[in-house]
Amino acid sequence: MSNIRLIARLDIKGPNLIKGIHLEGLRVMGLPNEFALKYYLQGADELIYMDCVASLYGRNNLSEIIMSAAKDIFVPMTVGGGIRTVDDATNVLRFGADKVAVNTAAVSNPKLITDIAQRFGSQCMVLSIEAKQVGHDQWEVYTDNGREHTGLDVIEWVKYGVSMGAGEILLTSVDKEGTRKGFDIALIRAVAAAVDVPLIASGGMGKPEDLLEVVNEANADAVAMADILHYNRAVIGDIRTLASNEGLSVRHYE
Amino acid sequence: MNKPEIIVIDYGVGNLLSVQRGLEKCGAKVNLTSDPQKILEANRVVLPGVGAFSNAMKTLKNLGLTETLIELAKLKTPLLGICLGMQLLFEESEEFGITEGLGLIPGRVISVPNQTISGEKQKIPHIGWSSLYSPIMKDWSNTLLQNNKAGDCAYFVHSFMAMPSDSNNLIAECNYGGTKIAAVVGKDQITGCQFHPEKSGEVGLEILRNFCAD
Numbered sequence: 001m002s003n004i005r006l007i008a009r010l011d012i013k014g015p016n017l018i019k020g021i022h023l024e025g026l027r028v029m030g031l032p033n034e035f036a037l038k039y040y041l042q043g044a045d046e047l048i049y050m051d052c053v054a055s056l057y058g059r060n061n062l063s064e065i066i067m068s069a070a071k072d073i074f075v076p077m078t079v080g081g082g083i084r085t086v087d088d089a090t091n092v093l094r095f096g097a098d099k100v101a102v103n104t105a106a107v108s109n110p111k112l113i114t115d116i117a118q119r120f121g122s123q124c125m126v127l128s129i130e131a132k133q134v135g136h137d138q139w140e141v142y143t144d145n146g147r148e149h150t151g152l153d154v155i156e157w158v159k160y161g162v163s164m165g166a167g168e169i170l171l172t173s174v175d176k177e178g179t180r181k182g183f184d185i186a187l188i189r190a191v192a193a194a195v196d197v198p199l200i201a202s203g204g205m206g207k208p209e210d211l212l213e214v215v216n217e218a219n220a221d222a223v224a225m226a227d228i229l230h231y232n233r234a235v236i237g238d239i240r241t242l243a244s245n246e247g248l249s250v251r252h253y254e
Numbered sequence: 255m256n257k258p259e260i261i262v263i264d265y266g267v268g269n270l271l272s273v274q275r276g277l278e279k280c281g282a283k284v285n286l287t288s289d290p291q292k293i294l295e296a297n298r299v300v301l302p303g304v305g306a307f308s309n310a311m312k313t314l315k316n317l318g319l320t321e322t323l324i325e326l327a328k329l330k331t332p333l334l335g336i337c338l339g340m341q342l343l344f345e346e347s348e349e350f351g352i353t354e355g356l357g358l359i360p361g362r363v364i365s366v367p368n369q370t371i372s373g374e375k376q377k378i379p380h381i382g383w384s385s386l387y388s389p390i391m392k393d394w395s396n397t398l399l400q401n402n403k404a405g406d407c408a409y410f411v412h413s414f415m416a417m418p419s420d421s422n423n424l425i426a427e428c429n430y431g432g433t434k435i436a437a438v439v440g441k442d443q444i445t446g447c448q449f450h451p452e453k454s455g456e457v458g459l460e461i462l463r464n465f466c467a468d
Contacts, residue, residue, distance in 0.1 A: 002382035002430075003407070040455070045383055070275045076409060076453050096271045098453065121305065123379050123411050167379075196377060251383035251407040253455075 002198075003251045004215055004243060005222035006236055008039035008229055009048045009202060012062060012081075018052065019230050021178035023130070023146035026052070029230050033069050039229060042236040043253040046076045048101065048170065048200075048224055050128075052145045054082025063095045070096030080128050080170070086115050093120065101170050103128040104143040107150050107157075110164050117165030126200075127166035129154060131187055132174045139187055146174040154187070155194050162195045169199045170224065176204030178227055183210055188218035200224050208239045212246050258466050259283045261296040265313045273302050273336065276452030280463040290322040298465065299331060303338030307347040307363065307414070310338055311355065320356060327358050332443045334398075334465050340439065340446030341416050349414050359441045361418040371432025383407040384428035384449075386437050386457075389421065397425050398445050398464045399438060406457040408437065408449035415448065 010017055010032050017035050018026040029035065036047055047069075051062050062079055069077065079092040080101025089100045100120075106113050106127060117125040130146050131139040131154045139154040158169060171191050173184035181204055188201045201214045202224035214220045228234050243250045260277050262270060264286040274284045277300070285292070293299055301323070303310050314320050326333055335343045344355045347363035355363070368378050385405045394400055410428065416436045418424050425445075426438035439446045445465070451458030 002377070002380070003384070005382060043455075067271075070271055071279070074272075074276055074279070074452055074455055074459060076450075093269055094271065096269065096275065098269060098272070123381055168381075196375075198377065198381065252385055252405050253407065 002221065003249050004211075004220075005045040005200075006043075006239060006243075006250065007046045007048055007200060007222055007224045008036070008044040008236070009050065009224040009226040010036060011050045011052045011226060012065065013051075013053050014061065015065075017230070019178065019227055022174055023052070023172075023177050032065055035230065036069050037072055039236060040073045040075060043240060043251075044075060044236055045222075045251055046078065047073065048078045048080070049097075050101070051081025063092060066092060066097055067095045078126055078170075080126070085112070086119055089116050089120065093124070099124050099126050099168070101126040101128040103130060106161065107141065107143050107152065110160065113161055113164040113166050117167065122165050122167030125166050126168045126170050127158070127161040128170040128172070129158060129161075130172050130174050131184075133184070133187070137186060137190060142174055146177075155190055158191050159194055162197055166197065168197055169195065171199060171201060172224075173203035177202070179204055180206030180227060182206055183214040183218065183220075183223075185213060185218045188214055188220055192219035198222065206233075208234050208242045211239060211243055212248065215248055258297060259285065260298045260300060260466065261293055262286050262300045262302060263293060263319065264288050265310070265317055265319065269304065270302060272450075272452045273300060276459065276462050277466060280459060280466045282466045288317050288319065290318050293319070293322050294325060294329070296331060299326060299333045301333060301335045301339035301342065303336065303342060305338060307338065307341060307349040307355070308351070308353040310342060311353055314342070323356055324358070327442070327444060330443045332465065333445070335444070335446040336452070337412060337448065337450055340448055341414060343439070343444060343446050344416050344418075347414065358444055359418060359423050359439055359446070360420050361416060361423070363414050363416050366413055366415050366430065366435065367433050369431070374431070376431040379411055379413040380430045380435070381411050382409070384410050384430065384437075386426045386428055389424050389427055392425060394425065397438070397440055398461045399426060400464060401460045402457060408447075408451070408454040408457055410437075410449045412448060416446070
């Protein structure tokens, strides 16, 4: 097994880093790349940039932010939000991203997953899923930043997405997102059991110890952290030390 | 003082911007080109690469660059191959049938095993941060790793791995499920990194800095 990855997630609206609760009620935090650089220097294993209003307008606004980040940040960067075509993916990769995350457009046109995977390799194609609980051990796929429901079952969709070529899953619990109440363990465990590709758990990390639970009990391969870092409630180095002390295998970082 | 000038070979593969930015961070002036003449006149050359071995070799051939790279090795120009660019340095690869490589370092490229050494299923590609170790009796001084130390982590994304036939050409390894994977190889002025130094934080920048330094 690879080292558990500690990923900083930056949700962006226009020029600003924002943070919401349940992906709504967005609060402006500041300039995204000031936070990105801070997390890079703290030892983030990767960064995820999500343009959270892109699907509303059908375009991704992040190119300039990514291009500027690539001057100072030398860890893998994933970009999502408003990626609708292979050309959109080509563009953000050209600006310095290593992977693209696709949600809304993959739901309306699943072949996009295959097209991106064939063009750039499946390691580059991250399927982003926003999940809301609808019953006992049942979750529905949402798009457009938790605004639109699709009628798709999360477990069925993730299996289909991987069969279409997705190389990694970014799974956000809309119910837990921004709540600091810990990850949706049942959701993450169910998705991890359904597919073989790496799974990034997102939404709800309120304290460093939440990492242990999502890895040990739900088999996540990585965590995406936002609120806990943005509000300085923990720094990545302390989370790494805790993980290492508790026997999780993480990147050795000095 | 003039900045060291480095050519990054642009043959239509991979995230060249990140390689360029990494080298610039290390103080280099970077030119992207596929012009054989410019490459032969360069002080230092980087061969990047993401994607399939056979496609990359075909593209290099079509651009007339296979001869250029072989000539470059004769000129003893420092050359750094990254990821697929490292695998291309070898004699052949078994990715989608046997494809001939540049043959600058003896050995071949095979797939990363999809089982751990104890027989458990493991994920392919090998993606993520893995520690670098030196093989027995190998000293990293006078290599691009001279400022690194055992245990330093680098970022890997690959499904195939190089098997140098001469152990003298193996500089560093990583361990994936019990399989030792060639992480850094070298012969004369040629170095290859299986991982992405431009995505490996300070550990990778140290390697690029050494490559840029005189």
